[in-house]
Amino acid sequence: MSVLVLGLSHKTAPLAVRERFALPNGEVDAVVGALGQLPGIEEACILSTCNRVEFLVRSESDVSPETQILDFLDDQSLPIEDAQPFFYRYADREAVQHIFRVAASLDSMVVGEPQILGQVKEAYQRAKRAGTIHGPLDQLLTSSFRIAKRVRQETGIGQMAVSISYVAVELAKKIFGDLDSLSVLIIGAGKMSEATARHLQAAGGNDVIVVNRTFERAEELARRFNGKAAPYEQLFELLTRADIVISSTGSSGYILSMETALKLNAARRNRPIFLVDIAVPRDIDPKINEIDDMFVYDIDDLQQVAEANLKHRRKEAELAEAIVAEEVESVMHRLKSVEVAPTIVSLNESLERIRVSEMERFRSRLGDLSPTQQQALDGLTRGLINKIAHQPIVEMKQMADHPDGTRFVEFVRRAFKLHHRSRNK
Amino acid sequence: MADWSVYWLRIALLLYSVGLWHALRTVIEQRQQRFLAALTSISVGALLHLVSLVIDGIAVGGIPARTPYQIASLIAFLITVIFMAVYSRYRYESLAVFVFPLVFLLSFVASLGAPLDPWITNSVGSGWVALHVGLFLLGYAALFVTCVAGVMYLIQERELKSKHPRAFYYRLPPLTKLDQVSYQTLAFGFVSVTLGVIVASVWAASQWGSNWIVDPQIALAFVTWAIYLAMVFSRVTIGWRGRKSAYFSIAGFCFAALSAIVNSGMHSFVER
Secondary structure: OEEEEEEEEOOOOOHHHHHHHOOOHHHHHHHHHHHHHOOOEEEEEEEEOOOEEEEEEEEOOOOOOHHHHHHHHHHOOOOHHHHHHHOEEEEHHHHHHHHHHHHOOOOOOOOOOOHHHHHHHHHHHHHHHHOOOOOHHHHHHHHHHHHHHHHHHHOOOOOOOOOHHHHHHHHHHHHHOOOOOOEEEEEOOOHHHHHHHHHHHHOOOEEEEEEEOOHHHHHHHHHHHOOEEEEHHHHHHHHHHOOEEEEOOOOOOOOEOHHHHHHHHHHOOOOOEEEEEOOOOOOEOHHHHHOOOEEEEEHHHHHHHHHHHHHHHHHHHHHHHHHHHHHHHHHHHHHHHHHHHHHHHHHHHHHHHHHHHHHHHHHHHHOOOOHHHHHHHHHHHHHHHHHHHHHHHHHHHHHOOOOOHHHHHHHHHHHOOOOOOOOOO | OOHHHHHHHHHHHHHHHHHHHHHHHHHHHOOOOHHHHHHHHHHHHHHHHHHHHHHHHHHHOOOOOOOHHHHHHHHHHHHHHHHHHHHHHHOOOHHHHHHHHHHHHHHHHHHHOOOOOOOOOOOOOHHHHHHHHHHHHHHHHHHHHHHHHHHHHHHHHHHHHHOOOOHHHHHOOOHHHHHHHHHHHHHHHHHHHHHHHHHHHHHHHHHHOOHHHHOHHHHHHHHHHHHHHHHHHHHHHHOOOHHHHHHHHHHHHHHHHHHHHHHOOOOHHHOO
């Protein structure tokens, strides 16, 4: 058995190449079905996202299916000529490792991002529907889901936010704990504030109030959040009640000065407030951060936290790599053992078939045999085939743990002309 | 301390050290799963600790708080119990890193427990004393947790204000929750200490009239109680919270600890 991964990703290919190669969702089903039908290819799966396109196949033939796949892709009118230098190929152990790393989000552009696992699962489902996955590849992919989950549980790889709007949510959690009963005030109806507020709402923050210089736009944004709009004149009053404030107005000066903030703090009786200032130029005097219980983060501060988090993730990624290495080891071992057992069975069956048919052939020439003679002949022939099969079986069992095990099993299969008990074509 | 009591305590100590080790690793490496091991060791340790305390209690016929060793052992146990109560509600592992070292240290000191002559005097009604001492120690243990939450609050607040997240930022609980833990343990501790003071006053008044009030140790104890009263007052009435309360609780606890050390012996007027 051999597993091959052929693909290109954000690490090897520029966007210009990737975008021409990306398969639309509608086409993947047909392509993976056709790929699985190629002679010599037992199983196939296609992973196509905006950051990577990968072809995963298992073949039993002796010739590497690589050229076959490339020809096939050429037939699908994909720009093979231009893309070929960007392709990477992984075989067997390396292929297994690659699949695990991709699913665990270790190969992602933003290490630890959670979407990739869903995309791998979807690719698996498509291949399953197309009937191109039914054996070891199935096991391999389902293992990859389990490993991805394990990595997520045992390392902090996906824990810390690395995008600015998520960082704001994470900081809010570090200040308030749960966001369930908090009220969010949005000042200015910009795009950024909308994204941040949306994340906050998803994390549990409810009760959104929008203020804007033009009341209509405030109303429009508020509708999208199931929130309320309020006139700009009520700003101070609203600030005394809000827990989280997201400000992104086009104002040229501060809309919240130090002086107002001090008054505000007194009015709030020191309840903590988290002020997120994503406007450029800034809306909130950064000095306000020095007041107790008032936390001001501007866009650079959020960026800074995001970078620190990314560093944190990379450290966790090292741990994740160790987990993947461990899992690759155990899966490789299992795959080999899985192969050894059926090979032994089919070796025994094949030799027994030869014995029986040869006995049939010589039956007439031997004439009438007494039951004792018949028994002796059976014993003799059985003994012969057992002796012949003994050494290959012992070797195969020993080689199950050996890196060259697969090759040896393959050799035995060829030497004795054993056929795969694979699906019926 | 009774012999068997010390043996059990030493086994408990061993389990505490295992728990401390796992708790430190939980927080430093941020592996949540590891904390289960810490929690198990600590719980079993606390159970054996209780066995040790009961044996000791039977031996002295009351609350075993008559030698510094016994007091250390009792406080360690109470702190563990309060930690468990707070943990079961808030699930903050990082609290353990601050609390367990003290539990370990106190149990360690207690387990050295070379038997001392307990201060048993006939004039001390053991029931009243037991209640008085028990309530005070429970109060101190709770206030220790208040103080720890205060320290953690200050660290986390600095992390958030600095905008450069470092190791602590990732490991400490949210600010508001720390404040909440601090407040709740303060309230609990304050009630215990207040009841302890009332019990002691009523009983002392019935025994010695009023001249015990001028005793300097007693005065110190009252000042401690007054400080805690002020802490509760500042929160409830003035509406202090967060940083100010954190500083206040740390200062208050330090003073209380000082007063406890000075007061740990039998009061001077008892012999009179």
